[in-house]
Amino acid sequence: xxxxSQDWEPVVIRKKAxxxxxxxxxxxxxxxxxxxxxxxxVRKATAGSNKAASSSTSLNTRKLDEDTENLSxxxxxxxxxxxxxxARQDKKLTQSQLAQLINEKPQIIQEYExxxxxxxxxxxxxLERALGVKLRGKK
Numbered sequence: 001x002x003x004x005s006q007d008w009e010p011v012v013i014r015k016k017a018x019x020x021x022x023x024x025x026x027x028x029x030x031x032x033x034x035x036x037x038x039x040x041x042v043r044k045a046t047a048g049s050n051k052a053a054s055s056s057t058s059l060n061t062r063k064l065d066e067d068t069e070n071l072s073x074x075x076x077x078x079x080x081x082x083x084x085x086x087a088r089q090d091k092k093l094t095q096s097q098l099a100q101l102i103n104e105k106p107q108i109i110q111e112y113e114x115x116x117x118x119x120x121x122x123x124x125x126x127l128e129r130a131l132g133v134k135l136r137g138k139k
Contacts, residue, residue: 076115080124080135085113087131102126 032039088098088109095113096106104123111117112127121136128135 073118076112076117076119078115080119081113081115083133083135084109084127084131087127087133087135088113091131098127098130101130 029039088095093101095109099106099109102123104126108117108123112123124135
């Protein structure tokens with residue numbers, strides 16, 4: 001045993017390098033300040049606000065803003081409104097009775113007769129069948 005010597009070299013076991021978030025936390029920054037390390041602070045332009053999403057006008061939003069075309073839904077034509085009203089009154093039906101005949105809400109008949117509804121071919125064909133008149137195409 002006289003020739004055997006022990007190895008007293010220190011063994012260093014390292015943890016993983018800290019993540020970006022861990023390097024930025026207050027405790028780590030303060031420890032670095034105490035140790036006299038150089039600390040770089042960078043001020044972000046939109047830090048702490050939601051300006052990035054709304055303030056930058058992209059090409060698409062500019063195009064939408066400049067678009068002056070007035071878009072609106074197609075409405076029930078005047079001839080169709082009058083034809084529905086006339087046919088309903090000829091059959092002596094109320095709006096709610098007609099709605100019940102075609103399995104729709106009375107509000108839909110009101111919208112068609114006032115011209116506020118967006119024309120739906122299925123509903124118009126139900127009205128044609130219930131009233132026995134042709135509402136579309138050549139009269």
